[in-house]
Structure formats: C-alpha cells, structure tokens
Amino acid sequence: MADTSIKKAKHSGISLWIEKFKAADKGDKKRLITDLLFNNAMYIIIAIAVIFIAIKVPAFLSVSSIVNIISLTAAKLPIALGIAGCIVLTGTDISAGRCVGLTACVAASLLQMTGYANKMFPNLKTMPLFVVLLAVIAIGAVVGLVNGFFVAKFKLHPFIVTLSTQLIVFGTVLMYLMIGGNNGQTLSGLDSSYTSFITGTLFTIGGVAIPKYVLYSVILTAVMWVVWNKTKFGKNMFAVGSNEEAARVSGVNVFMTILMVFVLAGAMYGITGFIEGARIASCSANTGLNYECDAIAACVIGGVSFVGGTGKISGIVIGVLLLQIIFAGLNFLSVSANMLYIIKGVIILVACAIDMRKYLARR
Amino acid sequence: MQNNINKSVSANDKDILLKMVDIEKTFPGVKALDHAQLTVKKGTVHALMGENGAGKSTLMKCLFGVYSKDNGHIYVEGSEVNYKNSKEALENGVAMVHQELNQALKRNVMDNMWLGRFPTVSKYLPFTSEKKMYDETMKIFNDLEINVDPKTVMSTMSVSQRQMVEIAKAVSYNSKIIVFDEPTSSLTEEEVEHLFRIINMLRDRGCGIIYISHKMEEILRISDEVTIMRDGKWIATKPASELTMDEIIKLMVGRELTNRYPEKDNKIGDVLLKVENLSGEYTNLNNVSFQAKRGEILGVAGLDGSGRTELLEQIFGITTKKSGKITLNGKEVKNHNPHESIKNGFALLTEERRATGIFGILNIRENTTISSLKKYQTGPFLNKKKMKETTDEYIKSLRVKTPNQETKISSLSGGNQQKVILARWLLTDPTVLLLDEPTRGIDVGAKYEIYQLILELAKKGKTVIMVSSEMAELLGVCDKILVMSGGRLSGEVDAKTTNQEEIMTLAAKYV
Numbered sequence: 001m002a003d004t005s006i007k008k009a010k011h012s013g014i015s016l017w018i019e020k021f022k023a024a025d026k027g028d029k030k031r032l033i034t035d036l037l038f039n040n041a042m043y044i045i046i047a048i049a050v051i052f053i054a055i056k057v058p059a060f061l062s063v064s065s066i067v068n069i070i071s072l073t074a075a076k077l078p079i080a081l082g083i084a085g086c087i088v089l090t091g092t093d094i095s096a097g098r099c100v101g102l103t104a105c106v107a108a109s110l111l112q113m114t115g116y117a118n119k120m121f122p123n124l125k126t127m128p129l130f131v132v133l134l135a136v137i138a139i140g141a142v143v144g145l146v147n148g149f150f151v152a153k154f155k156l157h158p159f160i161v162t163l164s165t166q167l168i169v170f171g172t173v174l175m176y177l178m179i180g181g182n183n184g185q186t187l188s189g190l191d192s193s194y195t196s197f198i199t200g201t202l203f204t205i206g207g208v209a210i211p212k213y214v215l216y217s218v219i220l221t222a223v224m225w226v227v228w229n230k231t232k233f234g235k236n237m238f239a240v241g242s243n244e245e246a247a248r249v250s251g252v253n254v255f256m257t258i259l260m261v262f263v264l265a266g267a268m269y270g271i272t273g274f275i276e277g278a279r280i281a282s283c284s285a286n287t288g289l290n291y292e293c294d295a296i297a298a299c300v301i302g303g304v305s306f307v308g309g310t311g312k313i314s315g316i317v318i319g320v321l322l323l324q325i326i327f328a329g330l331n332f333l334s335v336s337a338n339m340l341y342i343i344k345g346v347i348i349l350v351a352c353a354i355d356m357r358k359y360l361a362r363r
Numbered sequence: 364m365q366n367n368i369n370k371s372v373s374a375n376d377k378d379i380l381l382k383m384v385d386i387e388k389t390f391p392g393v394k395a396l397d398h399a400q401l402t403v404k405k406g407t408v409h410a411l412m413g414e415n416g417a418g419k420s421t422l423m424k425c426l427f428g429v430y431s432k433d434n435g436h437i438y439v440e441g442s443e444v445n446y447k448n449s450k451e452a453l454e455n456g457v458a459m460v461h462q463e464l465n466q467a468l469k470r471n472v473m474d475n476m477w478l479g480r481f482p483t484v485s486k487y488l489p490f491t492s493e494k495k496m497y498d499e500t501m502k503i504f505n506d507l508e509i510n511v512d513p514k515t516v517m518s519t520m521s522v523s524q525r526q527m528v529e530i531a532k533a534v535s536y537n538s539k540i541i542v543f544d545e546p547t548s549s550l551t552e553e554e555v556e557h558l559f560r561i562i563n564m565l566r567d568r569g570c571g572i573i574y575i576s577h578k579m580e581e582i583l584r585i586s587d588e589v590t591i592m593r594d595g596k597w598i599a600t601k602p603a604s605e606l607t608m609d610e611i612i613k614l615m616v617g618r619e620l621t622n623r624y625p626e627k628d629n630k631i632g633d634v635l636l637k638v639e640n641l642s643g644e645y646t647n648l649n650n651v652s653f654q655a656k657r658g659e660i661l662g663v664a665g666l667d668g669s670g671r672t673e674l675l676e677q678i679f680g681i682t683t684k685k686s687g688k689i690t691l692n693g694k695e696v697k698n699h700n701p702h703e704s705i706k707n708g709f710a711l712l713t714e715e716r717r718a719t720g721i722f723g724i725l726n727i728r729e730n731t732t733i734s735s736l737k738k739y740q741t742g743p744f745l746n747k748k749k750m751k752e753t754t755d756e757y758i759k760s761l762r763v764k765t766p767n768q769e770t771k772i773s774s775l776s777g778g779n780q781q782k783v784i785l786a787r788w789l790l791t792d793p794t795v796l797l798l799d800e801p802t803r804g805i806d807v808g809a810k811y812e813i814y815q816l817i818l819e820l821a822k823k824g825k826t827v828i829m830v831s832s833e834m835a836e837l838l839g840v841c842d843k844i845l846v847m848s849g850g851r852l853s854g855e856v857d858a859k860t861t862n863q864e865e866i867m868t869l870a871a872k873y874v
Binding site for chain 2: 027226230231232234235236238239241242243245246247249250251252307308309310363
C-alpha cells in the first residue's frame with residue numbers, strides 16, 4: 001500500500017491522469033473526462049474567450065494592449081497577494097478595497113505638489129516618498145491588525161469582521177477628504193517625484209512604455225513567494241488553514257499566525273494604495289471600490305480555495321492575469337460597464353462552484 | 364492495599380517511567396477521577412482498560428494538561444511534572460497518538476511531522492529547510508519500516524498510513540512515553556500487525572507504551588501489564604499473562620457477566636427484502652445480492668473498507684447507485700435518497716453517532732421526533748403535547764436514563780444517545796432497520812440493552828440488518844451473517860453453525 005503512494009508522488013498530474021484513464025472502464029472514462037473538463041473549466045472558458053475576442057478585434061493582441069493588460073495585472077496583484085492569505089485561512093477580507101482607497105487618498109494628499117490650488121495641506125512641504133510609503137503601509141497594517149485581532153481573539157468570522165471594518169474605513173476616508181480646504185473633492189495635482197516613481201517608464205517594448213510599478217509588483221510577488229514557502233510563518237499559515245486544531249496541538253501560535261496574516265494583508269493593501277494613488281492620479285472616496293471582488297475572484301480562479309490550506313503564489317498571478325485579460329477583452333468588445341459587473345459576479349460564482357466541486361466527496 | 368502498591372513500586376524505582384498517584388478530578392456533579400493511579404515501567408506495554416466513562420481518557424487528559432487535576436501527583440522518571448499542554452508534554456518526551464487524527468490534511472507528510480518546530484537552514488538564515496525536513500523524516504521512517512514518501516499530501520493517504528505518520532511524529536520527539544488511544548479502530552489485520560511490530564520495537568528501545576483499547580484479544584496479545592479502571596477508580600493492575608478475557612470483563616464491570624447476549628427467540632417469516640446486483644457509482648460496492656426475511660436479524664461482517672457501511676448507505680439511498688434492484692415485499696423500491704427511503708419504510712442508524720446521528724444542542728424530544736415531524740402537524744403548526752407524550756413513552760420503553768426529555772442529548776452517555784436515535788427511527792415505523800455499528804463506543808452493560816431492543820424489533824416482524832466489527836457480537840445476536848470483502852459479498856453464513864475463523868477467511872477473500 002505504501003509503494004503505490006510513492007509511485008503516485010513521482011508521477012506528474014497529467015501522466016497519472018492518462019494512466020488512470022487507460023485503466024478505467026467505459027462509464028468511468030466518461031466521468032474522468034467530465035472531471036477533467038470541469039476542473040479546468042475556468043482556463044478553458046478564458047482560452048475560448050481570448051480566441052473569440054482576438055478574432056473579432058485583432059487589436060486585442062497588439063503590443064500596447066498586452067502591455068496594458070500586464071500593467072493592470074501588476075496594479076491589482078499586491079491586493080490579491082494580501083487577500084490570498086486570508087482565504088488560505090478559510091476566511092476572506094472584504095475591507096481590502098476600502099483599505100486601498102484610504103491608503104491611496106492618504107498617499108495622494110501627502111504628496112500633492114507645492115503651489116497646487118486645491119492642496120489639502122497647503123503648508124505641507126514635499127514629503128519624502130519613503131516616509132509616505134511607510135505611513136500608508138502602517139495604516140493598512142493597523143486595519144489588518146484590527147481585522148486579525150477580532151478574528152483570532154473572538155473567533156468571529158472574517159466576513160463579519162471585515163464587513164464592519166470596511167464601513168469604518170469608508171467613513172474614515174469620507175471624513176479625511178473633508179479635512180482642510182479639500183471639502184470632499186478628488187485629490188489630484190500630485191508631486192512629480194511621486195508620479196514618476198510609480199508610473200515612470202521602466203523600459204519600452206515596441207514603443208510602448210512599461211511603468212515602474214510593474215517592477216514593484218514583481219518584487220512583492222517574489223517576497224510573498226518566500227514568505228509563503230520558505231518561512232515558519234508561511235508554513236504555519238497553511239497548517240492553520242488546513243487544520244487549526246492540529247496546528248494548535250503541535251504548538252503553533254494560532255492567534256499570532258492569524259493576526260499576522262491579516263496584518264500582512266493590510267500592509268499589502270497599503271502598498272496597493274500607494275501605487276493606485278499615483279496610477280489613478282485623482283483619488284476620491286470611490287477609489288478602491290470593489291477591488292476585493294476582483295482580488296478574491298482572481299485567487300479562486302488561481303486555485304486558492306475557500307476550503308483553506310491550499311494555494312500557490314503562481315496561481316494568484318495567473319488568476320489576476322486571466323481576470324485582467326477578460327476585462328480588457330470585454331472592453332475591446334465595447335461591453336458596457338454595467339454589464340461588466342454582471343459578468344464579474346458570474347465569474348466569481350462559477351469559479352467558486354467549480355473549485356468546490358473538486359473538494360466535494362462524491363458518494 | 365494502596366500502601367502495598369506504593370511500596371512495591373518504590374522497590375524498583377529505576378524502571379519506572381511514569382507514576383500517577385491519587386489523581387482526583389471533579390466535574391460539576393461528577394467525580395470523574397477518584398484516587399486514580401497508574402504506573403508504567405520502562406520497556407513495557409501497559410494496557411489501560413475500563414468501560415466508557417471509567418475515567419481512562421480523563422486520566423490521560425490530566426497527564427497531558429488538557430484538564431488540570433484537582434489533586435494528586437504525576438512523576439516522570441522520578442521527578443514530579445505538571446504539563447500545561449500537550450505541546451509541553453511532547454517536548455518532554457510524553458506523546459499521544461490520538462484516536463481521531465489531528466492533521467493538516469492538505470499539507471504533505473513532512474510539513475505535518477515538523478509542524479510547530481520547522482527546522483531552519485541555519486541560525487542566521489531563518490528560512491525553513493525542506494532538505495532537513497525530508498532527511499530527518501526519511502531517517503525516522505526507515506527506522507520504523509514506514510514506506511511512505513515524506514512529500515505525499517496527507518489527504519491522499521490511507522488512515523493507517525496517516526496513523527503511522529502520527530506515530531513517527533511521536534518518535535521524532537524522542538518520546539519515552541507514548542499513549543495509543545484506540546489505535547486499531549480503523550486498521551486492517553495487516554496494518555494492525557505493522558502497528559504491533561512498531562510498538563514492540565519501541566518497547567525494546569525502553570519506551571513505556573500506554574495502550575488504550577476495547578479490543579480484549581489485542582490487549583492480551585500486545586500488553587505486558589493491564590490496569591483496569593471503573594467509575595474513576597483504580598481497580599487492579601496485573602500482568603497480562605495472568606488475565607483472561609472473562610476476568611477483565613469481570614473487573615471492568617464489577618460483576619460477573621454471565622450472559623453477554625440475550626436469549627434468541629425471534630421467529631423468522633417469509634422473504635421481505637431482496638437486493639439484487641447492487642453496485643455503487645462512486646463506492647467500491649460491487650454486485651451485491653442477498654435476501655432478508657421478516658423477523659430476521661442479518662449481520663454484516665467484514666474488515667474496514669470492505670463495503671459494509673457502503674452497502675447500508677446504498678440501500679438507504681445516501682450514495683449514488685450504479686446498478687441493481689431493491690425489492691421490498693415484492694415491489695421494487697428505488698430509494699433515490701434518504702427522504703424517499705424513509706417513506707418506503709427503511710431506517711438507518713449511522714456509524715458516526717456524533718457526526719451524523721445526534722443533534723448535539725437539541726434536547727431528547729427534538730432528537731426523537733425530528734424524522735417524523737409530519738405526524739405531529741396540526742395545520743402548519745407542531746403539536747408539542749403529542750410530541751411530549753411520544754417521547755416519554757420511548758424514554759420509558761427503551762429505558763433511557765435521563766432526568767427529563769428537555770435534557771440536551773449531548774449530555775447523555777453514548778449508550779443512552781444511541782437509544783434516543785433508535786427511538787427516532789422506531790417512530791418512523793420502519794419495516795427494515797439498517798444498523799451501522801449500533802454498539803460502537805458503548806459500554807458492556809448498555810450493549811446488552813441494545814441487543815435486547817434489536818431482538819424485540821425482530822420479534823415484531825421487522826427485518827434488522829446490522830453491521831458490526833465485533834465478530835462475537837454478530838455471532839451472538841444475528842441469525843445469518845453476510846461477509847463483505849473488497850466491496851463484494853464473499854459469503855453468507857449461518858450464525859449458529861459458523862465460527863470466527865470461517866468469517867475471517869471469507870473477509871479476506873477479495874482483499
């Protein structure tokens with residue numbers, strides 16, 4: 001019995017599937033094919049969509065379009081990397097989008113150019129970018145700390161906790177935007193040091209500039225990969241997500257693990273906010289709205305399952321990328337923004353259902 | 364007597380690994396441990412026995428700091444200890460292999476082995492080292508003759524393999540004392556042999572093994588000494604070689620159990636249920652056919668995973684049917700789902716009482732009437748008075764020990780919970796009763812009462828199909844025994860004329 005398990009581990013997924021398929025009888029073969037189709041349904045649907053759009057609108061596959069998709073992926077990646085940790089713990093974080101909004105507004109307000117007419121803090125000199133970055137990371141981390149504390153200490157479901165903090169953060173943004181002479185207006189007129197640091201050209205491909213924040217996103221992804229795979233914290237996170245009790249009796253500090261996952265997620269939202277502030281360049285209370293939906297959808301598509309304890313960084317990157325491909329494609333087809341919401345909703349629903357199907361024990 | 368024991372113990376103190384003396388623990392209203400004691404010597408397997416509620420697990424929980432003891436002392440290798448949690452015990456060489464495995468199933472073997480103490484690449488590079496984890500795990504596995512790749516994901520492994528990993532984990536902490544809590548409850552014969560080899564290996568190394576089990580044959584085979592507890596008290600500690608099964612039962616129950624099974628006086632009528640070529644879509648159940656008569660008690664024997672539970676669940680419509688035909692009283696019944704099966708006169712008492720039997724936070728009345736609420740409907744409302752009356756009748760007729768019917772079912776003992784669930788099914792007035800391990804985790808006294816109930820039902824002309832892992836029980840209670848092996852029906856024997864050897868041979872036929 002033990003021999004077979006070793007054999008299994010040595011085989012790759014595909015060859016194992018083929019072996020299984022050969023051994024199966026007629027009825028089982030049919031089932032195996034349906035399973036294969038369902039398990040990869042998200043990728044199949046997206047592949048078909050890409051081909052369809054590319055035929056209809058060839059410009060979809062132009063360099064500028066592809067660079068655009070990559071840039072958007074890079075912009076949405078950090079928030080997904082943060083939220084993925086919460087999902088690994090079988091939780092979620094719906095305060096993520098509002099948290100990005102808050103940190104984007106704070107970053108933008110602190111980095112408006114001197115002499116700009118509607119400057120929120122007219123007497124503020126240009127602040128060093130580094131200080132502002134740390135400040136927004138800290139703000140995000142504090143929101144995460146509150147989320148994590150209530151989840152870990154009082155065993156509240158993350159949905160309820162983040163539903164509440166999401167409101168609190170939104171109220172805070174609205175009040176923050178009323179400060180000084182701003183009176184609730186959008187924050188623009190950013191200092192050039194800030195915008196060039198984020199949206200400045202990294203290098204150009206075929207005459208199309210790749211913005212610098214793509215690089216930051218790549219760095220963050222690498223850091224998160226190390227955190228997830230090579231640190232005790234990362235391994236503990238997966239253990240807690242897979243079986244909290246097992247982790248507890250093995251001596252894992254479950255409270256701290258949960259807390260730190262949310263704090264880390266908050267910090268990632270802070271970084272996302274810092275990037276978004278300059279990328280959008282006109283931040284309002286609506287900045288970051290529904291970002292968590294895209295991030296959660298991306299995680300689920302990329303195999304970070306709500307059953308907890310599973311997920312890979314590479315999956316998250318693929319998930320965000322696929323989602324951006326879809327959105328960009330729908331733009332090319334001139335699908336209305338209203339319709340886009342419906343499509344997003346359907347994608348999340350279908351992706352979750354397909355994911356759950358894998359874990360359901362059929363009887 | 365107590366002084367005597369203490370004296371003899373102090374005589375050879377060096378050999379004593381663990382000594383628990385005068386342990387007391389009181390829960391609200393119950394004295395769970397009353398001057399309990401346990402002495403485990405180096406290089407021995409020490410069986411801990413007693414009925415459910417005798418205090419075995421409470422004693423172990425006091426050792427591991429899950430409960431804090433009210434009184435008493437615990438000595439490990441002569442020095443007093445007071446562990447605050449199982450982690451602390453583990454780090455001090457006292458480990459437990461739990462009955463219910465507590466593992467992170469989506470992670471691989473080595474992640475589970477080193478959980479809570481992942482090795483790092485070096486002191487200055489605080490990244491976890493997969494290589495160290497792999498090498499160390501392989502070393503221990505080779506040592507214990509465990510043939511599992513450390514990179515295998517836990518959920519893809521069998522229960523026995525997972526249990527081996529748990530044992531290896533205990534060994535990796537250099538444990539001196541290892542507690543096994545019902546380790547063989549889900550293992551096949553072959554796997555039990557492997558487990559025993561490992562236990563013997565650990566014993567030869569000088570470990571002290573505490574072995575908790577209800578299976579007497581195993582106890583007598585593997586253990587050197589046996590401690591028997593009853594009602595939270597220490598009753599006796601004797602060398603296993605001086606004990607017999609009957610003696611152990613006598614010490615556990617406190618009285619001689621002359622009749623372990625009630626007198627059989629059920630009359631068997633004509634054929635009621637016919638099952639033909641039944642196969643499951645997603646289960647290993649393969650082409651099973653049998654007949655059951657009115658008033659007959661039909662046993663189902665077999666090893667774990669042989670398809671016994673699957674057979675009952677298939678008949679009851681829990682699992683998807685691939686092919687086959689079920690005929691009740693000459694009419695074909697489809698039984699697509701439990702709802703339909705209940706309507707057709709079937710009832711299933713599930714194997715996992717806690718998981719799929721009781722509604723823990725509901726009271727006895729609610730648990731009794733949940734499957735037949737329709738009977739108590741007046742318009743859209745439920746008639747509470749009628750429900751109360753029925754529940755009282757069943758509490759009386761099934762002799763459920765409870766203060767009243769408002770008591771939460773979770774506060775009853777296992778045997779009484781089982782009676783309430785039986786009452787639930789009797790209330791649906793079934794013609795075929797499917798019982799999956801009806802006496803699992805129930806003490807000897809309550810078992811007898813369950814047997815009586817089964818017999819009474821048969822006498823009323825109902826057909827009872829009963830799955831059990833205890834062969835003696837099947838031989839004592841049933842008329843006919845079906846033997847399952849590898850998802851197939853490997854034989855059908857008459858309970859009066861067969862013996863355990865014949866059943867075991869049949870059970871191993873398609874393994």
